[in-house]
Amino acid sequence: MTNKTKAMIWAIVATVVFIVSGWLMLRGATSSVTFPLNTLSPHGVKADYIQTLTYWVFGIAAVVFLLVEVAIIWMVVRFRAEDSDEEGQNEPRQVHGITSLEIGWTIVPAVILAGLAVLNVNTILKMEDASADAIEVEVIGQQWWWEFRYDTNGDGEVDIITANQLVMPADHDVNLKIQSNDVIHSFWIPTLNGKKDAVPGRTHPLVLQSYEPGVFEGQCTEFCGLSHGVMRMQVKSLPEAEYEDWLDIMTTNPDDPSDADQIAGQELFVQQCTGCHQINGISPGDEDPAYTPIPDPDYGATVGSALSAQNAPNLTHLMMRDTFAGSLLALYDEPASPEVMNPGIPNTNNLKRWLRNPEEVKPMDPENGQGMPNMGLSEEQIDQLVAYLITLK
Numbered sequence: 459m460t461n462k463t464k465a466m467i468w469a470i471v472a473t474v475v476f477i478v479s480g481w482l483m484l485r486g487a488t489s490s491v492t493f494p495l496n497t498l499s500p501h502g503v504k505a506d507y508i509q510t511l512t513y514w515v516f517g518i519a520a521v522v523f524l525l526v527e528v529a530i531i532w533m534v535v536r537f538r539a540e541d542s543d544e545e546g547q548n549e550p551r552q553v554h555g556i557t558s559l560e561i562g563w564t565i566v567p568a569v570i571l572a573g574l575a576v577l578n579v580n581t582i583l584k585m586e587d588a589s590a591d592a593i594e595v596e597v598i599g600q601q602w603w604w605e606f607r608y609d610t611n612g613d614g615e616v617d618i619i620t621a622n623q624l625v626m627p628a629d630h631d632v633n634l635k636i637q638s639n640d641v642i643h644s645f646w647i648p649t650l651n652g653k654k655d656a657v658p659g660r661t662h663p664l665v666l667q668s669y670e671p672g673v674f675e676g677q678c679t680e681f682c683g684l685s686h687g688v689m690r691m692q693v694k695s696l697p698e699a700e701y702e703d704w705l706d707i708m709t710t711n712p713d714d715p716s717d718a719d720q721i722a723g724q725e726l727f728v729q730q731c732t733g734c735h736q737i738n739g740i741s742p743g744d745e746d747p748a749y750t751p752i753p754d755p756d757y758g759a760t761v762g763s764a765l766s767a768q769n770a771p772n773l774t775h776l777m778m779r780d781t782f783a784g785s786l787l788a789l790y791d792e793p794a795s796p797e798v799m800n801p802g803i804p805n806t807n808n809l810k811r812w813l814r815n816p817e818e819v820k821p822m823d824p825e826n827g828q829g830m831p832n833m834g835l836s837e838e839q840i841d842q843l844v845a846y847l848i849t850l851k
């Protein structure tokens with residue numbers, strides 16, 4: 459085989475690989491299956507703006523690419539050396555300095571870039587629009603989970619604190635105020651919008667909207683330490699009426715436990731867990747407003763809220779979420795769905811696994827205040843705690 463044939467075969471193989479992978483990607487983007495972290499599968503108006511811009515930019519780039527390729531091929535063929543010209547005596551006339559060409563290839567790219575700039579700026583402006591009745595949610599990045607805080611009546615006091623799963627009504631704008639409690643994180647729900655950094659001491663806005671109810675996956679996208687790779691989150695978008703139900707449940711304290719195991723679990727929780735975790739109604743902080751589990755003057759999000767969960771997730775309505783531990787483990791056997799609030803049977807095995815040794819579930823560094831320590835609980839204590847935790851609806 460001559461070198462020429464080999465080169466030709468490689469060129470064909472590369473082209474086929476290129477075309478097939480592009481086709482597979484497009485098929486993924488347009489199929490009805492939602493790939494969890496696919497930027498080309500918008501489910502909300504903001505993600506749609508991004509996709510439209512992507513297609514414009516890609517389209518213009520494709521036209522430029524084609525024109526350049528055609529020009530290159532034309533030049534290669536038109537000015538190739540004659541086979542008889544072994545010494546290279548007949549090489550084409552050497553030219554330099556054609557003013558019209560030089561002006562042309564300066565102006566044309568400048569015009570293209572100016573056009574792209576208009577499209578870009580226009581999209582950026584549209585990304586920030588939110589309707590006047592938009593809901594506001596504070597998002598706080600923590601090592602290695604996300605906290606969500608709602609002020610539902612607009613009195614300036616937070617009245618719902620939850621974690622891992624941001625709940626919102628479908629087809630309604632939500633204004634996120636993104637902050638961080640420790641290092642830089644980045645909030646990203648690719649089917650609904652682009653990425654936004656969570657930076658300590660700053661508040662960054664991001665608007666989310668989903669056309670339909672659904673569960674949309676996300677992932678922290680700024681390296682933030684040991685468990686960055688498993689720092690996930692979900693957006694659960696509910697029909698408007700179900701969202702109102704959710705608000706009612708979340709602003710009421712859960713019922714007191716009734717059977718002996720659950721009561722024992724609650725007592726254990728007050729003794730061993732309230733130093734970090736809040737459960738509204740039972741945490742010592744509820745009786746004594748001055749009580750702060752872990753004093754942290756840098757905890758910037760909302761000062762003076764009695765619901766402050768400090769540096770651990772607020773567990774008041776743990777079982778109203780579908781996942782826990784940075785959305786790494788399921789709380790229910792059934793997958794999350796916008797149709798049902800508590801989908802069936804709690805996954806007690808996952809909860810027990812977590813209480814037995816949290817560091818076995820995800821890498822953390824509790825000695826340095828990052829993550830949950832192994833509490834050294836007996837199997838009996840774990841059973842009692844879990845019996846109690848699954849009542850928290």
Ligand SMILES: [Cu+2]
Binds near residue numbers: 644686689
């Ligand atoms: Cu992070």
